[in-house]
Amino acid sequence: MFWRKAAKVLLVGVVLFFLGLNIYYGWHRASRFQWDVRPWPLIVSFALALAFWFLTGVGWNLMVRCLGGQMALRKGMKIYFLSNLGWYVPGKVWFAVGRAYLGQREGVSVGVISTSVLMEMVLSLTSSALMATFALPLLSPILGAKGLYLGIAVLIFGLAALHPAPMKILLALLGRLLPGPTCTELCRSKREVHPPLRYSVMMGLLAGYLLIWGFVGVAFFVLLNAVHPLPLTWLPTVAAIYAASWIAGFLTPAPSGLGVREGAMILLLGQYLPVPAVTATAILFRIWLILAEVLWAAVATRW
Numbered sequence: 001m002f003w004r005k006a007a008k009v010l011l012v013g014v015v016l017f018f019l020g021l022n023i024y025y026g027w028h029r030a031s032r033f034q035w036d037v038r039p040w041p042l043i044v045s046f047a048l049a050l051a052f053w054f055l056t057g058v059g060w061n062l063m064v065r066c067l068g069g070q071m072a073l074r075k076g077m078k079i080y081f082l083s084n085l086g087w088y089v090p091g092k093v094w095f096a097v098g099r100a101y102l103g104q105r106e107g108v109s110v111g112v113i114s115t116s117v118l119m120e121m122v123l124s125l126t127s128s129a130l131m132a133t134f135a136l137p138l139l140s141p142i143l144g145a146k147g148l149y150l151g152i153a154v155l156i157f158g159l160a161a162l163h164p165a166p167m168k169i170l171l172a173l174l175g176r177l178l179p180g181p182t183c184t185e186l187c188r189s190k191r192e193v194h195p196p197l198r199y200s201v202m203m204g205l206l207a208g209y210l211l212i213w214g215f216v217g218v219a220f221f222v223l224l225n226a227v228h229p230l231p232l233t234w235l236p237t238v239a240a241i242y243a244a245s246w247i248a249g250f251l252t253p254a255p256s257g258l259g260v261r262e263g264a265m266i267l268l269l270g271q272y273l274p275v276p277a278v279t280a281t282a283i284l285f286r287i288w289l290i291l292a293e294v295l296w297a298a299v300a301t302r303w
Helices: 002-030 039-066 073-088 094-105 110-143 146-161 164-177 180-186 199-227 232-250 260-269 275-300
Strands: none
Touching: 039 073, 039 110, 039 199, 039 275, 073 094, 073 275, 094 110, 110 146, 110 164, 110 199, 110 232, 146 164, 164 199, 199 232, 199 275, 232 260, 260 275
């Protein structure tokens, strides 16, 4: 009993330590800039960040229910927000382990949790890739005609990947690629991964995830406007560049894409907008997302 309590305290300490590093990293870099911002866009952007995290939690809970997991929404949201703090710990697997552990305590099988986590990854990558294609007109001077072909390829691959046949292969592949505790706990046997959902259901979930990416894209655009005003016509491009930057951060081993996501934003947006404004916005937006996620986790502890 003592060791179990000690392990919980240690786990919370590790999560808080790496969360603190993320916030310190962002605040240390943000403090170098001369800020001249309007307060209302900051408030609106943070409210949209809160809405973004809430919608992602609802999306994951919906997937669990579609897979046959019976869990009250409040309990499911608590599992989602508490386990999500594991994203900030190096390894990018601890959030999944946390969901499996907390989900089992609520009577949801490891198979359902593991499949929902893998499907969440596929849907997040596919929807963000589809969103990123909106940035192709801005990037066409760099990509040339290849940009059009890239956009068509992303669209075809994204829609095809969600069909049950390739989805089954992707789930099995991701299950084997996930390292360490996740593979041990979540993918011990083929029986642990549930069959993919019907294509029509996956299309519905994809539409929902595109809406979610719209929320976070608008939140980033509003925050950027607080630092450097832009016309509304830039919204699709800015949202698309954020999606592309998120993919870059997701595919790297850095915890929560720390530094990589911001670097991609600066590289892509900095060609057209003042680099200091883009840099400051990218760093501040990471702090916004962390604070919003921590706030939801704090609320979830009361559920």
